[in-house]
Amino acid sequence: MNGSSSKPGESVAAAIRAALLTAEPKAKVFAARDVARRWRMGELAWRFDAAMPERPAWPARPELLAPGQMPKRGKAGSERGRIALWHALAHIEFVAIDLALDMAGRFGAEMARDFVDDFLSVAADEAMHFALLDRKLASLGSYYGALPAHGGLWEAAHETRHDVRARLAVVPMVLEARGLDVTPATRDRVRAQGDEHGARILQRILEDEIRHVRFGTQHFVERCEAAGDAAEKSWKMLVKKHFRGALKPPFNDSARSAAGLSREFYAALASRTEAPLPNNH
Numbered sequence: 001m002n003g004s005s006s007k008p009g010e011s012v013a014a015a016i017r018a019a020l021l022t023a024e025p026k027a028k029v030f031a032a033r034d035v036a037r038r039w040r041m042g043e044l045a046w047r048f049d050a051a052m053p054e055r056p057a058w059p060a061r062p063e064l065l066a067p068g069q070m071p072k073r074g075k076a077g078s079e080r081g082r083i084a085l086w087h088a089l090a091h092i093e094f095v096a097i098d099l100a101l102d103m104a105g106r107f108g109a110e111m112a113r114d115f116v117d118d119f120l121s122v123a124a125d126e127a128m129h130f131a132l133l134d135r136k137l138a139s140l141g142s143y144y145g146a147l148p149a150h151g152g153l154w155e156a157a158h159e160t161r162h163d164v165r166a167r168l169a170v171v172p173m174v175l176e177a178r179g180l181d182v183t184p185a186t187r188d189r190v191r192a193q194g195d196e197h198g199a200r201i202l203q204r205i206l207e208d209e210i211r212h213v214r215f216g217t218q219h220f221v222e223r224c225e226a227a228g229d230a231a232e233k234s235w236k237m238l239v240k241k242h243f244r245g246a247l248k249p250p251f252n253d254s255a256r257s258a259a260g261l262s263r264e265f266y267a268a269l270a271s272r273t274e275a276p277l278p279n280n281h
């Protein structure tokens with residue numbers, strides 16, 4: 001783990017690739033934050049001379065399972081249920097580190113510098129989120145890797161690896177936006193169980209995720225406008241083509257609108273499934 005000794009003239013792509021290919025969780029956290037810091041300090045060159053891996057390196061544990069094979073979480077609020085919840089959230093954040101790194105490294109060359117600024121800052125946030133959740137697991141006597149985890153989280157990235165607009169449409173604007181919808185209820189449930197510390201972690205994650213969705217939406221809209229395309233229409237087309245799940249209401253409309261994601265974007269797609277329920281957060 002010697003990522004802090006930056007080699008002169010190292011390209012931003014080579015540094016990102018090295019972080020993606022770091023498997024051990026604590027080392028990946030360090031590598032992601034280190035790339036973001038070196039980029040911010042101007043220590044990495046604007047060159048995209050290294051290809052991003054098809055799939056990042058991950059540790060041998062957690063065992064990755066198809067969603068249907070995941071064991072039951074245990075009763076909510078039981079010790080087992082709590083560990084399962086924090087473990088599932090830690091896994092989402094762990095994969096999110098790689099999603100942000102891959103976004104910057106794979107598509108940076110065709111985008112402006114602020115795209116790389118934004119998504120490397122997202123990678124640093126995700127690394128911090130993972131570290132907070134890993135520490136939370138430790139406080140419960142567990143650790144990341146102790147349980148199996150959802151094996152499908154990289155699929156959306158793989159599916160959209162040839163098209164920055166498709167990647168932005170699906171990863172920040174569908175998957176991360178989904179986090180805005182579900183996190184307030186999880187935070188409130190955790191708080192109701194007396195875990196104020198856990199509720200504060202989730203509140204911090206929620207606030208950062210609003211920014212991540214906003215970055216995704218901004219770059220998507222800019223890219224559509226530059227091509228003379230209507231952003232909402234393009235988004236709907238790309239989501240239909242590349243995202244197999246449904247957009248499930250209820251939506252957290254206030255967090256989504258703070259992220260620049262107006263109802264015009266998702267209302268039409270959501271109506272394919274069911275009428276939105278009133279927002280009760």
Ligand SMILES: [Fe+2]
Nearest residue numbers: 093096126129
């Ligand atoms: Fe996150």
Ligand SMILES: [Fe+2]
Nearest residue numbers: 096176209212
């Ligand atoms: Fe995020």
